[in-house]
Amino acid sequence: MIWSKFNRLTLWLVVLALLPALAGCIRYSFTGTNIDPTVKTYSVQTFQNTASNGPSFLSQRFTEEFKDYFQRNTSLKLVPRDGDLQFEGQIVAYDFAPAAIQSTNGIDQAGVNRLTMQVRVRFTNTKDPKQDFEQTFQSYGDFPATQDIARINNDPVSLRRITTNIITDTFNKSVANW
Structure with a gap:
């Protein structure tokens, strides 16, 4: 069958007319987010440290890392309060605490110590309240028994691994819908 110029032109016009309609149906992000287009802002209140121990800077550092992670991985604007996502x-x-006990010359001692952190997160989506949740997220890191807690607290890389896992899990639950 031979396509006339008129038929090809008509086909292209139909395709071009349908493209905007199809583009509106597709929502995809390279970070895996599935954020409603009406959501423009997010707010993060300071995560208070109610644990009986932990370094004094933990609350501030965790909160700032949380804000930074969402800024890097979404196009949402951070606002001081009352964001579309809260x-x-x-x-x-x-x-x-000790995670693995080893016996040396009949003496039991820690071979590996484990630092475990739990954060309770309340998420509010003002545009879609069905997505709201309150959940405790947990992560841990194992460290040689020769490394004490003061040294781990002063090593931002060791602590960041644990906090990043919690923040990533929260991100996935809130905006990636995993």
């Missing part, structure tokens, strides 16, 4: 919560546990 995050708040507490650091409820910060525990350092």
